């Protein structure tokens with residue numbers, strides 16, 4: 001069986017996903033595309049032998065499309081995910097599920113009403129070999145319970161403009177999600193600290209942000225979120241546990257010495273660091289659709305919880321206070 005995928009949003013990541021599905025993922029093909037910029041989707045459609053359709057609703061409804069990939073801007077994910085749910089087509093939705101927690105909750109409620117888990121979230125770090133190896137080191141067979149997790153997330157330049165609240169809902173939400181997954185726990189509170197900003201930060205914004213969370217079991221999670229670091233794209237994660245430490249580093253495996261310098265380059269942005277994680281995520285999604293096995297990635301519920309935590313982080317950014325995190329009851333669909 002070949003899963004025919006329709007792609008909504010053919011910008012940076014949508015194009016990468018569509019090319020992966022067309023050529024590097026077994027069991028998938030791309031048949032229809034939509035982008036608000038019709039020229040973009042038409043060019044990619046010509047490259048991939050697909051059709052470019054005039055609206056996103058046309059992609060979802062198309063009888064050439066079995067499953068949908070949503071890679072449009074953050075603020076339309078929830079609306080497009082709801083449209084996918086209304087047709088019962090499985091959907092891979094890029095993060096975040098929504099910048100506003102109520103919009104994310106509406107998607108969870110709609111999926112619960114359908115009674116089937118149709119939405120998988122594009123939190124691809126759960127498929128990254130570095131994070132998978134790091135998680136495998138934790139627990140009683142490894143270095144014990146995680147006590148402190150230290151994360152750095154640095155972009156060369158702010159990819160969607162410098163806005164401190166966007167840094168939380170769009171970028172730090174990766175750490176919010178991956179640390180829940182890594183330590184297998186939920187957060188109890190969050191505090192966002194601001195301090196001296198980098199040279200490119202406008203007066204009314206803060207960059208870097210220092211995000212501190214504690215999980216219900218007491219694990220401390222810290223995140224340095226620096227979207228305008230100018231140094232390149234770098235993501236690190238180190239865990240201090242009861243019996244040892246584990247360090248993921250930044251995913252660079254080879255250092256080169258030349259002309260009195262030893263080191264390695266940094267990618268300009270996320271594709272250079274997480275290309276394989278994106279492909280493994282897509283393959284996991286397609287294999288799940290073909291075999292009917294369990295959904296391998298983050299659920300809509302995870303997407304909602306991540307948005308809720310990011311919204312509490314915004315509350316803390318605005319007030320400077322530590323903010324408690326209270327989750328509603330998890331619906332049985334996500335047990």
Ligand SMILES: NC(=O)c1ccc[n+]([C@@H]2O[C@H](COP(=O)([O-])OP(=O)(O)OC[C@H]3O[C@@H](n4cnc5c(N)ncnc54)[C@H](O)[C@@H]3O)[C@@H](O)[C@H]2O)c1
Nearest residue numbers: 009010011012013014035036037071072073074076094095
């Ligand atoms: N998982 C990851 O690591 C990762 C990495 C990059 C981007 N993303 C997410 O993917 C999404 C797209 O990011 P990007 O970097 O590709 O942005 P982008 O700006 O490169 O592309 C977005 C595209 O969406 C199109 N668009 C605008 N409004 C639309 C609409 N209503 N419907 C369909 N298309 C529309 C734009 O014309 C553009 O081509 C964002 O939500 C972002 O958070 C995730």
